[in-house]
Amino acid sequence: MTDQTPLVRIEGLSKHFGKVVALDNLTLDIARGEFVTFLGPSGCGKSTTLRILGGFERPTSGRVILDGEDVTSQPPEKRNVNMVFQDYALFPHMTVAQNVAFGLELKGMNKSAIRRRSDEIMSFLELESYAARYPVQLSGGQRQRVALARALAPDPSLLLLDEPLGALDAKLRGQVQQELKSIQRRTNKTFFFVTHDQEEALTMSDRIVVMNKGKVEQDGTPEELYFRPASRFVAEFIGETNLLSGRMRGTEGDKVVMDWEGTTLLGKAPAGLPAKGEPITASVRLEKLGFSVERPQTANAVQGRVVGRTFLGSRMAMQIAVGEGNALLKAYVDAETGRSVGTDPVWIGWEADNMAVLNN
Amino acid sequence: MNDRPELFRGNRIFLACVYWAFVLYVFVPLILMVVMGFKDSKFIGFPIRSWTLDWYTGVFADAEVLSTFGYSTAIAVLSTLISVFVGIWIAVMLEGRRFWGRTAVFGMTVLPALVPGIISAIAFRIYARWLGIEPGMGAIVWAHAVHNVPFVVLVVMARLSTLPRSQIEAARDLGADPLISFIRITLPYLVPAILGASIFCLLLSFDDFVRSFFLGGYEPTLPVLIFAKLRSGMSPEINAIATIALILTAAIGIWAERFTRRMNKET
Numbered sequence: 272m273t274d275q276t277p278l279v280r281i282e283g284l285s286k287h288f289g290k291v292v293a294l295d296n297l298t299l300d301i302a303r304g305e306f307v308t309f310l311g312p313s314g315c316g317k318s319t320t321l322r323i324l325g326g327f328e329r330p331t332s333g334r335v336i337l338d339g340e341d342v343t344s345q346p347p348e349k350r351n352v353n354m355v356f357q358d359y360a361l362f363p364h365m366t367v368a369q370n371v372a373f374g375l376e377l378k379g380m381n382k383s384a385i386r387r388r389s390d391e392i393m394s395f396l397e398l399e400s401y402a403a404r405y406p407v408q409l410s411g412g413q414r415q416r417v418a419l420a421r422a423l424a425p426d427p428s429l430l431l432l433d434e435p436l437g438a439l440d441a442k443l444r445g446q447v448q449q450e451l452k453s454i455q456r457r458t459n460k461t462f463f464f465v466t467h468d469q470e471e472a473l474t475m476s477d478r479i480v481v482m483n484k485g486k487v488e489q490d491g492t493p494e495e496l497y498f499r500p501a502s503r504f505v506a507e508f509i510g511e512t513n514l515l516s517g518r519m520r521g522t523e524g525d526k527v528v529m530d531w532e533g534t535t536l537l538g539k540a541p542a543g544l545p546a547k548g549e550p551i552t553a554s555v556r557l558e559k560l561g562f563s564v565e566r567p568q569t570a571n572a573v574q575g576r577v578v579g580r581t582f583l584g585s586r587m588a589m590q591i592a593v594g595e596g597n598a599l600l601k602a603y604v605d606a607e608t609g610r611s612v613g614t615d616p617v618w619i620g621w622e623a624d625n626m627a628v629l630n631n
Numbered sequence: 632m633n634d635r636p637e638l639f640r641g642n643r644i645f646l647a648c649v650y651w652a653f654v655l656y657v658f659v660p661l662i663l664m665v666v667m668g669f670k671d672s673k674f675i676g677f678p679i680r681s682w683t684l685d686w687y688t689g690v691f692a693d694a695e696v697l698s699t700f701g702y703s704t705a706i707a708v709l710s711t712l713i714s715v716f717v718g719i720w721i722a723v724m725l726e727g728r729r730f731w732g733r734t735a736v737f738g739m740t741v742l743p744a745l746v747p748g749i750i751s752a753i754a755f756r757i758y759a760r761w762l763g764i765e766p767g768m769g770a771i772v773w774a775h776a777v778h779n780v781p782f783v784v785l786v787v788m789a790r791l792s793t794l795p796r797s798q799i800e801a802a803r804d805l806g807a808d809p810l811i812s813f814i815r816i817t818l819p820y821l822v823p824a825i826l827g828a829s830i831f832c833l834l835l836s837f838d839d840f841v842r843s844f845f846l847g848g849y850e851p852t853l854p855v856l857i858f859a860k861l862r863s864g865m866s867p868e869i870n871a872i873a874t875i876a877l878i879l880t881a882a883i884g885i886w887a888e889r890f891t892r893r894m895n896k897e898t
Contacts, residue, residue, distance in 0.1 A: 327800055347803040354804045360797035364819040373815075377806035425805065 284333035311482035532594035537623035560602035567620030668870035710775035718783025744781035767848030790824035830887035
């Protein structure tokens with residue numbers, strides 16, 4: 272476990288389907304024991320990457336190195352990689368125990384070893400009491416666990432998960448997310464998870480790779496992605512945010528000064544600085560905006576009028592018209608504050624560190 | 632609004648009458664045939680004055696009938712095995728694949744089922760002579776197998792098209808090469824279709840007259856024997872043979888239908 276070499280090296284991977292570029296020159300490493308999530312809308316290349324790692328697609332160009340070995344042209348049955356399918360793909364004519372044992376049989380293990388290993392993995396996932404059942408006799412959550420047990424049984428070095436929670440209802444999904452994360456920690460396996468659900472990605476991953484149009488938009492920890500989105504796409508895709516369109520005015524220390532709706536705002540600078548006078552966009556999260564009657568001490572402050580509010584239980588979503596009323600800000604406040612704000616003009620304030628200026 | 636239920640009711644009674652008239656039309660000949668097999672007289676027709684089981688005991692004592700029964704069964708089983716083997720092969724080749732000439736291959740595969748029996752029988756006869764195949768069991772098995780392949784192909788393809796691709800991918804993922812995943816995943820999935828197609832082929836072959844007649848040697852199949860007996864005069868013995876064949880085929884057909892339906896529900 273102290274092996275510092277990456278488990279997977281993806282080098283210049285591209286995949287074209289006819290004229291459609293599904294994956295465009297992807298290069299990245301996956302460390303051992305990492306829970307990495309590929310996140311993005313449908314058609315962004317996340318599933319193509321997964322299918323290439325599994326051996327179900329051949330890349331148009333590029334290489335996949337698994338544990339130091341080039342597996343780019345290896346068929347799925349030769350790779351020490353297993354997959355949890357979106358529809359689970361449990362074999363309907365086999366019991367739970369037979370499903371779990373399938374991969375072990377094909378590894379050529381003897382009967383007692385198969386029995387020992389499948390018992391071990393089934394008890395680990397609390398499936399012992401279902402061993403003799405057929406997949407049709409199981410609930411969605413149980414099927415998902417069987418699919419996981421079947422994929423983990425042959426002890427793969429990399430586990431691929433293709434939106435495995437999509438078929439579960441919202442309540443069960445939350446529970447399974449916790450479970451998956453804890454299974455990953457306890458087995459110390461490398462999980463490669465694919466989803467279009469940003470909440471799922473944020474709760475489970477050590478690292479998230481946001482994909483768009485076959486390219487990596489941003490690669491980082493959930494916190495980095497949420498608070499320091501590198502692009503407008505990431506800011507919009509992950510969580511809810513206010514996007515402020517203004518103009519570049521200059522810099523102040525390591526901060527960017529921008530003109531927006533007749534005021535100047537301070538925000539964190541992006542990687543490449545835009546030129547003065549160029550149009551720029553900044554992102555500030557809904558929960559980072561504060562309300563006050565007097566002008567606040569924060570770096571950024573604007574005056575506005577509440578034009579709408581939505582009660583959400585523990586908090587309230589407010590809509591504030593700013594300036595001439597062309598710009599609308601959204602903010603989350605606690606329910607009491609939300610109720611106490613009248614229709615008089617109020618001050619909205621936020622710190623420079625909470626606003627990220629983005630590369631468009 | 633008031634007269635609509637009336638009208639509706641009239642319609643329903645009318646439809647019911649049509650239905651039962653149709654059922655009678657279909658079943659009365661069968662019922663008459665069965666009834667006549669129990670008549671204690673050489674002549675078929677009413678009135679029936681006394682009943683007997685002699686015709687049935689006669690059938691079971693008749694060595695010719697029994698051997699013919701065995702002969703027909705053997706032909707049915709052999710031709711079905713060939714049809715199923717070839718049919719699965721073609722279905723797997725055609726389903727979910729695109730290649731040049733696929734439509735032509737599919738058309739040619741289905742053609743034997745569409746050619747009128749008498750034409751295909753004559754064609755087989757000419758072809759068999761040209762190839763030097765002697766009339767007899769081999770020729771009949773060959774003709775039945777060719778005729779039945781389309782039914783296997785259609786039924787198996789329909790089932791195959793519902794097999795999720797992820798099933799095969801999962802098998803490959805877990806270490807099965809294409810052959811092992813076919814044997815361990817695809818074939819079990821196809822079992823209901825294969826069973827249904829087999830029963831259908833058995834019945835088609837057992838029932839076939841035209842091809843068996845044209846390609847048969849000295850030994851008759853059951854339908855050919857019945858035909859020969861009819862020419863020497865109608866007797867209730869034929870009714871008894873036909874009734875036994877009817878009961879057997881109906882029983883197999885109904886059992887197979889229920890069995891495949893249950894299997895389909897399970898998977």
